[in-house]
Amino acid sequence: MSRILCLWFPRWPLERLLAAQPELRQHNVLLYEQTPQGTLRIVAATAGSARPGMSLAEGLAIAEGKDSEHQSPIHLESHDPWADRQALVDLAEACRCYSPTVGIEDAPRPDCLFLDLTGLAHLHRSEAALIEQMIGKVSSRGYMPSAAVAETIGAAWGIAHCGASENPQSAIRNPQSLSSLPVVALRLPEETLILLSRLGLRRVGQVESLPREALISRFGPQLLLRLDQMFGRAAETLLTPRVAPQFAAELSFEAPVEDRETIEAACQALIKQLVPCMAARQEGAVQLECRFDGEGATPVRLMISLYRPSASAQHLWELLKLRLESLRLSQPVSTVHLEVLASAPLVWQQQELFATSRRENLTPQVNVLIDRLSNRLGRQAVLRPVLLRDAQPEHACQYLPVAGEMARAAKPHAAKRGRAKQTLPMRSRALAQDERPLCLKNPPRAIKVGLTSEQFPQSVRLAGREHELSRVWGPERIETGWWRSGLVRRDYYRVETITGSRYWIFHDLRRDLWCLHGVF
Amino acid sequence: MPSALNNSKQQVLQALAEQIEQCHLAGSAERELISSGLPALDRCLAEGGLRRGRLMELVAAVPGSGAARLALSAACHACDEGRLLVVVDRRREFYPPAANSLGIALAQMLVVRPNNAIDEAWAIDQALRSLGVGAVLGWPDKLDDHTFRRWQLAAETSGTIGLLIRPAAARSQPSWAEVKLLITPLANSTDRWEVEILRGCRKIGRKVRIADCDHDPSAIRNPQSALI
Numbered sequence: 082m083s084r085i086l087c088l089w090f091p092r093w094p095l096e097r098l099l100a101a102q103p104e105l106r107q108h109n110v111l112l113y114e115q116t117p118q119g120t121l122r123i124v125a126a127t128a129g130s131a132r133p134g135m136s137l138a139e140g141l142a143i144a145e146g147k148d149s150e151h152q153s154p155i156h157l158e159s160h161d162p163w164a165d166r167q168a169l170v171d172l173a174e175a176c177r178c179y180s181p182t183v184g185i186e187d188a189p190r191p192d193c194l195f196l197d198l199t200g201l202a203h204l205h206r207s208e209a210a211l212i213e214q215m216i217g218k219v220s221s222r223g224y225m226p227s228a229a230v231a232e233t234i235g236a237a238w239g240i241a242h243c244g245a246s247e248n249p250q251s252a253i254r255n256p257q258s259l260s261s262l263p264v265v266a267l268r269l270p271e272e273t274l275i276l277l278s279r280l281g282l283r284r285v286g287q288v289e290s291l292p293r294e295a296l297i298s299r300f301g302p303q304l305l306l307r308l309d310q311m312f313g314r315a316a317e318t319l320l321t322p323r324v325a326p327q328f329a330a331e332l333s334f335e336a337p338v339e340d341r342e343t344i345e346a347a348c349q350a351l352i353k354q355l356v357p358c359m360a361a362r363q364e365g366a367v368q369l370e371c372r373f374d375g376e377g378a379t380p381v382r383l384m385i386s387l388y389r390p391s392a393s394a395q396h397l398w399e400l401l402k403l404r405l406e407s408l409r410l411s412q413p414v415s416t417v418h419l420e421v422l423a424s425a426p427l428v429w430q431q432q433e434l435f436a437t438s439r440r441e442n443l444t445p446q447v448n449v450l451i452d453r454l455s456n457r458l459g460r461q462a463v464l465r466p467v468l469l470r471d472a473q474p475e476h477a478c479q480y481l482p483v484a485g486e487m488a489r490a491a492k493p494h495a496a497k498r499g500r501a502k503q504t505l506p507m508r509s510r511a512l513a514q515d516e517r518p519l520c521l522k523n524p525p526r527a528i529k530v531g532l533t534s535e536q537f538p539q540s541v542r543l544a545g546r547e548h549e550l551s552r553v554w555g556p557e558r559i560e561t562g563w564w565r566s567g568l569v570r571r572d573y574y575r576v577e578t579i580t581g582s583r584y585w586i587f588h589d590l591r592r593d594l595w596c597l598h599g600v601f
Numbered sequence: 602m603p604s605a606l607n608n609s610k611q612q613v614l615q616a617l618a619e620q621i622e623q624c625h626l627a628g629s630a631e632r633e634l635i636s637s638g639l640p641a642l643d644r645c646l647a648e649g650g651l652r653r654g655r656l657m658e659l660v661a662a663v664p665g666s667g668a669a670r671l672a673l674s675a676a677c678h679a680c681d682e683g684r685l686l687v688v689v690d691r692r693r694e695f696y697p698p699a700a701n702s703l704g705i706a707l708a709q710m711l712v713v714r715p716n717n718a719i720d721e722a723w724a725i726d727q728a729l730r731s732l733g734v735g736a737v738l739g740w741p742d743k744l745d746d747h748t749f750r751r752w753q754l755a756a757e758t759s760g761t762i763g764l765l766i767r768p769a770a771a772r773s774q775p776s777w778a779e780v781k782l783l784i785t786p787l788a789n790s791t792d793r794w795e796v797e798i799l800r801g802c803r804k805i806g807r808k809v810r811i812a813d814c815d816h817d818p819s820a821i822r823n824p825q826s827a828l829i
Contacts, residue, residue, distance in 0.1 A: 446732040446734075447731070449731070450727060451711070453727055454727060454728075458715055458716075462715060464712045464713075468697070468698055474696075474698075477698050480712065517702060518696060519700060520692075520694040520695065521695075522694065523693075552788075577788055581666065581788040582663045582786060583665045583667060600664060600694075
């Protein structure tokens with residue numbers, strides 16, 4: 082009899098963020114994302130009344146209402162599903178001390194961990210003691226899980242999400258009759274749940290009692306599959322992010338080595354050892370870790386992220402070499418360990434005899450450049466700008482790291498095969514707007530401005546020098562941002578000095594302050 | 602007499618500059634010629650435009666001269682057929698919405714934010730070497746000969762155009778760029794810029810005035826007249 086534990090984190094994106102930045106616990110945090118239609122919606126919020134799925138403006142209005150009572154500042158954060166998944170994988174790794182088989186939920190945005198506890202209870206006195214110990218460890222990291230043990234993955238998931246608990250303080254859900262669980266416990270798509278609700282089928286038992294043929298014809302095969310998985314009639318495999326590293330290699334020296342060339346040669350040899358294994362399975366590395374173990378000290382780790390999966394020994398070595406150049410090893414190295422943390426199917430492209438478009442041929446070159454830049458300068462230094470529909474100039478653009486986009490789409494060893502996009506995704510959209518400066522000061526710098534009797538700028542004082550203005554365009558009123566830290570009311574002017582220099586300045590009407598915001 | 606000597610010296614220098622230029626161009630005749638985005642400037646350049654695989658240096662005579670805008674007009678032409686525009690922005694001041702409104706597709710733009718001058722030079726070098734990049738835009742403050750020469754060779758290798766916006770102090774510094782322009786903004790004029798060709802033309806020192814078509818004169822409000 083199998084024993085599967087499900088740990089469900091109901092507000093995983095938020096918990097992950099608060100665990101990473103504990104200082105935000107004093108804030109009213111709103112996590113948002115951009116929908117394909119371009120609107121912003123809430124993913125999770127600490128504000129009690131702001132619910133996931135609400136528009137950001139609506140959520141902010143509610144949060145500001147609460148804010149006036151509790152005086153807690155509002156913090157807006159863009160949702161990062163890749164970081165969520167990565168944190169869940171890390172947590173799965175941390176739980177591996179309790180069970181050799183730890184898996185994550187097979188979903189686009191997983192928020193559950195599964196542990197196979199079969200035959201492990203006696204090692205921790207009892208199953209309950211094991212679970213209590215594990216929940217204690219997870220809670221110490223700042224997470225609040227809901228836990229349930231059952232004989233199948235489906236049943237454990239259902240009880241963790243929908244099961245009742247006698248003790249509200251306890252995170253452990255009681256095993257109960259699966260038939261009494263609501264149909265939501267079956268992990269079904271939204272449209273199937275709506276259809277079941279319309280037909281008055283609210284409990285698993287009601288669905289289970291219906292003839293199987295009728296269920297298939299009306300709901301398709303998935304409903305039956307989920308039922309069978311819950312009751313153990315159909316097998317379901319745990320999706321383990323790293324059961325054992327699929328691609329890993331290690332090289333130990335006879336005596337600890339300090340010589341840089343020897344260490345580099347070892348790294349190169351390990352890459353050459355790994356690449357054929359990946360190529361044989363048509364997989365490429367998306368994330369690679371190189372670990373240097375010394376004697377009795379903490380190992381030094383180097384992480385390499387790739388924009389597109391690669392099984393090219395030369396490319397991987399170039400990226401690793403870039404990182405090695407800036408690495409300072411404080412002690413001799415005894416072992417070099419190389420491991421592919423995440424891989425994805427390689428993208429094969431048919432070569433054209435008579436190339437009609439250069440676009441396809443340029444993609445590999447762009448991938449190589451992005452990988453190089455990201456690995457030397459860091460993921461946060463190589464960015465793709467995305468326009469946002471925000472009137473406040475400093476919030477009209479968002480930067481997204483380019484590296485990791487592929488890893489987000491196809492993650493460790495669970496990646497579905499398919500062609501990846503060949504070009505950078507086209508998300509930006511030209512906005513109709515007045516001329517804006519190509520250099521923006523963020524934050525704006527306070528300056529002194531001489532005014533005419535009609536309150537138009539006549540001169541500006543910049544870098545300790547007074548500049549007379551020859552021409553002024555404006556004002557352009559921007560009044561927005563009431564949902565952020567406060568209403569922004571600015572009158573913007575494009576000004577030209579007598580030497581021809583052009584600046585973008587504004588008058589902050591709320592604080593009666595002049596600021597330089599941009600340079601043309 | 603001294604003016605006659607100066608004139609002959611100028612002529613000799615110009616003839617030598619042309620010879621050097623011809624030597625350079627001989628090896629790059631197969632490179633595609635693109636427009637700088639400014640027809641008036643194209644007419645003044647040796648070949649009627651810019652060749653891929655070259656550097657263009659834009660020296661801003663004063664801050665706020667709009668040199669970046671001129672550079673982006675050239676970048677628009679260089680980044681065709683899916684080539685990337687790489688903006689190396691160490692100062693963290695580049696504002697993509699403005700570039701977008703000038704016709705640059707942000708999907709084809711990569712913004713790189715190095716932390717120091719060494720990383721900046723390396724990033725520009727790497728971007729210039731990439732075949733997938735159409736143009737590289739950067740604001741290097743100080744440039745040594747080695748770095749400059751390395752960039753020139755990198756650009757030649759891949760056919761990428763390097764657009765370097767330099768402070769006024771760089772005007773008299775030696776350059777490895779094929780074209781070096783001094784951008785002086787014009788005040789109270791229908792023309793926006795006066796562009797002096799410091800390098801890269803048979804008539805070095807020639808000046809050309811460029812109008813700013815995007816500005817609507819009807820929107821102009823003169824602060825002096827506002828006093829009345």
